[in-house]
Amino acid sequence: xxxxxxxxxxxxxxxVVAITSGKGGVGKTTTAAAFAAGLAxxxxxxxxxxxxxxxxxxxxxxxCERRVVFDFINVINGDANLNQAxxxxxxxxxxxxxxxxxxxDKDALKREGVERVLEELKQQFDxxxxxxxxxxxxxxxxxxYFADNAIIVTNPEVSSVRDSDRIIGILASRSRRxxxxxxxxxxxxLLTRYDPGRVxxxxxxxxxxxxxxxxxPLLGVIPESEAVLRASNTGTPIxxxxxxxxxxxxxxxxxxxxxxxxxMRFVQPERRGFxxxxxxxx
Amino acid sequence: xxxxxLLFQPRPSSASIAKERLKIxxxxxxxxxxxxxxxxxxxxxxxxxxxxxxxxxxxxxRVSLGKAGETSLLExxxxxxxxxxxxxxxxxxx
Numbered sequence: 001x002x003x004x005x006x007x008x009x010x011x012x013x014x015x016v017v018a019i020t021s022g023k024g025g026v027g028k029t030t031t032a033a034a035f036a037a038g039l040a041x042x043x044x045x046x047x048x049x050x051x052x053x054x055x056x057x058x059x060x061x062x063x064c065e066r067r068v069v070f071d072f073i074n075v076i077n078g079d080a081n082l083n084q085a086x087x088x089x090x091x092x093x094x095x096x097x098x099x100x101x102x103x104x105d106k107d108a109l110k111r112e113g114v115e116r117v118l119e120e121l122k123q124q125f126d127x128x129x130x131x132x133x134x135x136x137x138x139x140x141x142x143x144x145y146f147a148d149n150a151i152i153v154t155n156p157e158v159s160s161v162r163d164s165d166r167i168i169g170i171l172a173s174r175s176r177r178x179x180x181x182x183x184x185x186x187x188x189x190l191l192t193r194y195d196p197g198r199v200x201x202x203x204x205x206x207x208x209x210x211x212x213x214x215x216x217p218l219l220g221v222i223p224e225s226e227a228v229l230r231a232s233n234t235g236t237p238i239x240x241x242x243x244x245x246x247x248x249x250x251x252x253x254x255x256x257x258x259x260x261x262x263x264m265r266f267v268q269p270e271r272r273g274f275x276x277x278x279x280x281x282x
Numbered sequence: 283x284x285x286x287x288l289l290f291q292p293r294p295s296s297a298s299i300a301k302e303r304l305k306i307x308x309x310x311x312x313x314x315x316x317x318x319x320x321x322x323x324x325x326x327x328x329x330x331x332x333x334x335x336x337x338x339x340x341x342x343x344r345v346s347l348g349k350a351g352e353t354s355l356l357e358x359x360x361x362x363x364x365x366x367x368x369x370x371x372x373x374x375x376x
Contacts, residue, residue, distance in 0.1 A: 065307045069346050070322060079322030084341060102311065233300035 014122035017129050018147035018185075020171075022163030024134030026155045027192040030228060030238065032131035033061045034247075035151070037237035038254030040095035044126040047086065050100035051143035052133035053109050059099045062089070063235020073101035076113030082120055091240060096125070109142050118146050136170060145176050149186045149257075151219060155193045156205040161213055164189075168216065188219035190253060195224045196269040207267055220253030222246050223266040310348065321345050328358065336362050 019032040029052075036048035049072065050058035059065040064087045070080035089095035098121075101108065121128050132143035144150060150171050154164040171185050172178055178185075191207055198204040211218050227244030231237065239254070241247040245266050252262045294302075325345045332338050342361040347354065 060303065060307065063303075065303065069344060074322050079326070081340065230296040233296035235303065 013126055015127050015148045016118060016122075016146050017127060017149045017151065018132055018144040018171075019129060019151050019153060020132040020140065020144050020167050021153040021160070022134070022136060022140075022167040023155075023160045026153050026160050027222070027228075028134070028153050029058055029061050029131055030232065031151065031153050031190060031192065031222075031250075032058065032129050033237040034239045034250040035254060035257075036127070036129045037089075037092065037095060037239040038251055039127050039129075039258075040089070040092045041239065041251075042254065042258065043094060045094045045096075045124065046127040046129060047096040047098055047121055047125045048129040048131060049098040049121075050131050051109070051139055052131065053100050053106060053139055054102060054104055055133065056100045056102055058131050059087075059097065060235060061232050062097050062237065064089070064097050064099075065235070068099045071099050071101040072117070073103055073108045075117055076108070076110060082117065106138055109139060111142060111145065114142055115146060136166060140167075141170065141174060144171055144185070145174070147171070147175060147185050148177075149188070151188055151190050151257075152214070152216065153190050153192055154210060154214070156191060156195075156199070156207075156210055158205075161205070161210055164214055168214065187216050188257070189214055189216050190219050190222065192222040193224045194221050194267070196267055200269045207264075218264075219256055220249055221264060221267050222249045222253070321347065328360070332360060332362075338362065 017035070019028050019035065021028050029050075032048050036046045039046040048058065048062070050056055051072075052058070053073065056068075056071075059068050067087050070085035072085070074080040075082055075085050085098060087097040087099065089097060118128060130143045130147065133139040144167075152164045152168060154160050168187060171187055175185050177183065189211060191210055194207070195204055199206050207218065207221055223245050225238075225244055225246035227241055228238055228246050231241055231244075231247075238244065238247045239250045242251070249266050252265060255262050325343055328343055328345070329338060329340060332343070338360070344357075344359040346357045348357055
């Protein structure tokens, strides 16, 4: 077997992954941070990009808000080079953050500019995680346009499921792969804020319900967890919290994304042990 | 040990860390939401000016805007360690 050229090999390996949902507040940024951290922890050089121009938040969730000097728009406009804008994570050497701009000019995200930056990133990184803004406007479409893979972040709740369905439709019709008649964007479902207790009581859609409606492969189920808020409070991707159920569920999802088989955890109601009942801890 | 930590450790809660981080980032953003736009241009021009006297690469200058109490702080870090001054080069030739 001949070894492909270095440049070619890098391009083959580099994957652009869009984290998207249509609806806001379902956990896109949390997921982008957690996924990027999880891939980095497994040794893959990963960058996570904030596509939410005007409403920068990934920097806060990643805990690097005081280190932002240059941003995505600066690089697109040629005011700064890529390596000046990339922020290296202090906890993991494989992890980089690419913050967005706070400009109000939503059209600053020009498609040709984004393409140029992504091509440059592909030379350096294995995975490029794109944190999409909510909605189906310019920013959200730009975030998914160049994707090889997409992760649809969905809550087990009617409006979220409906919006996820719309965004799956947009991926299938308006992504670059669709426009060029290439193999479609590999699209997976990630169900977040899942509460097995309420599911058992019949108060919440089950994993199977959501999967049946959206009919895309399931990458993982992230249980509702207090640890997620604690992590964002301190600017820590939840995957770094290896004791929390949500952190472990994200690690599982990352492993499945990389092709491993992992049993679904955290989908059954937790059995409350004697001590937990006694001390009333949820 | 965990219980001991919970009871006695005066570690700040994650909520208070969140509040502190938000205060800092919002103070910065409210102070000059348009200000950072000129930073890249400022940096470019600084590189030009400094570059007339010492050899310098793009990544040896870092410009940032911050706040210290009531005062806005424009912080410019120029790394010139190991850089040769052009005067030295010129006099060596002469």
